[in-house]
Amino acid sequence: MDLINAVIVLLNYTIIPALTYGSQLALGAIFVTLIYGILRFANFATGDMMSFGTMFAVLLTYYFQSIGINFGFLPTALLTIPFAIFMMILYMLLIDQTVFKYYRIKKSPPVMLAMVSVGVMFVTQAIIRIIIGPTDRRFLDGEKFILKATEFKEMTGLAEGLTIKSTQMITIVVTIIVVAIMFWFLNKTKTGTSMRAYSDNEDLALLSGIDPKKVVLITWIIAGILATIGGILYGLDKSYRPFVYFNNMLPIFAAAIVGGIGNPYGAFFGGYVIAFAEIFLTYAYKRFLVYILPESLEPNSLMQLLSTDYKFAISFSILVIVLIFRPSGIFEGKRI
């Protein structure tokens, strides 16, 4: 019985939150990796692009709520996803045409493009703050919990409760669906194959008649879908605040590089690696150990390896270690 309780504690406080957070990071990391693999630059505007898409979802959610549309027990924000994605893709294509295209045609070094993306970051941040302001916003409605701790306790008679928030379930399910479709697209369709070819060897791809314009277009469309969905899921789970999204760029980068930048599978797993490391290293294991250890060995302290203040620092340290010892990421090998 104690063992089951211990497992429930771990599930409740570490595994489910880590899976959720990891999914959000994974979507962002695939976005970074796609841009890096095909357009060949580190996009410093990642966080703000995700924020931009989410902003539309927030505004539309408010609008839908005001005219009385809702999605039953699911959050209204899910209904707004297609519109938000559409706006996001429009914005990305506009940015690409006005800014990135010039450097791509000139074949500027990646550093130059990264600096340009810093400029895009500034502009995007400004637009977001001018439209919606820097304040914290919650836009979650519908059912908050799928399983409440008290219900679980009554159901099973255990001492520990298991809570599953609806946002956690939605995040995990939506991520699986989106990522599955994306991998299917990249591997099985002709366009996907041409994108992989373009990422592997640009010159050879051009030689075999792949249209670079189409590849770039499709990349931005996929990127827009990933960025918007990732951003909305994060916003639903925590809350929407432009500054936080900017900060999230850093663990997302960490996830993409840990998985081997340019490699979507790596980025997908990288997200979970970072999330699990962050949560496992900062969790206070006292309650867990109380259940599995005999009474005489019960710990006095919190049994926390690092304080939660260092959550971000952990993912960065992992990244630095990976960069030093295995610069091509832990899942070395194939790109896209």
Next chain:
Amino acid sequence: MRNYLNIIVAYSIMMLLIILVGIFQSWSIALTIFNYCMISAVMTLGANIQWGYAGLINFGIMGYTALGGLAVVLVSVAPVPEAWSVGGVNMMTCLGIIILMIFSTRYILKNIQKSNKRNYLIAGIIIVGLILIKIIAGPAIEQIEAVDPAKTGFLGGLGLPVLFSWIVGGLFAAGLAFVVGKVALGLRADYLAIATLLIAEIVVSIIKHEDWLARGVKNVIGLKRPAPYEIDLQTSPWFINLVEKFHSAKLDLANSLSERQDILNQLVIDASSVYVKLCFAGMFLVVVIILLIITQKALYSPWGRMMRAIRDNEEAASAMGKNVVKQHLFIFILGSAIVGIAGAMMVTNDGLFTPGSYRPMRYTFVIWVMVIVGGTGNNFGAILGGFVVWFLWVEAAPIALFFINLFTAHLPETNEIKIHLINSAPYFRFLLVGIGLLLIMRFRPQGIIPEKIIKQ
């Protein structure tokens, strides 16, 4: 002279803009902007050494700035004897353990062949060391933070003159740069950017959350300053006399003696703040000029030519027998040290250390915009970039407000769009800086004042 014409023109326009601020807003604001421009200029000089001379991309400027700020606290604040007596011994032991760990690791790296055994040994040393530190430091930290937490709760500093901390700030930053350079400099350019950015974040989060060191997010206020205090000036007779002499015409207009006294008091208060800022401006100007002379000399010395050769063609330079790795590390340390000095200068100017305010937006990306806009590889350009971008950054809100009012003049005061726009005026600075960067990168990628190669 003709060669320097564009530099002179650009700097004159900049000075004119600051003087205009002085006339239209106030001299106090103008001097604040000027001082911050100068601090930004020092930071850009540091970043320009790395990026312009050597082509190294360092997005970790925030970390070095924060370390420079930390140096001010550690050097100038008076020590807290109670904290030292409860936890000093333990903390010093920890420091000893860390030094011991470093040296034993170095010893192993040097004397044992590369093997699994060596890796296990090093991992063992690190794990044992960390556990020891956790055991020794844990209770000491709790005790130190319990010493009068509202005011101190940290070990304090050394109580030395604050100017000394500028040098220490540079040394701190150089120390960090040595470690970062050792581990990260081999990386490709964009990886290096990300790695340095993340390491800077780690440094800032340590400063933020280790309260025993510098109070963390509780901030250290009331730091010493190398200039007189306003309140002392306002009561010292020589200063009041000076103000009286300076504004005699204005004072003579007063009708009665009491009115005259009121005007004089107001003038003294204004003048004291301007005087203090002028003192700072003088000190910063000295630092900027010294750094400018040194960097200019270095740029056109054989060493500077070598750096440019390495930047432009690493393979060729290394084939000519130049040690690229060593020079990269050296220049990385040098540039970071200058950024550290700027960080110390900034905290001295503010008189307070707020670790929570170190954010990558303000302390990495804006500085980079300065370097790019001003002109990479040209020290005059870098300084100008610091001035221009900082000026825009500060004055963007008033400028935006002006234009918003202009374009929405026909709308009624209660119009929602107008109110919303006026409320979001501060965010136009991001827009202005971002568009400025994009335009410069597109149409003048070499910056306002481009790099100049003097042929010998």
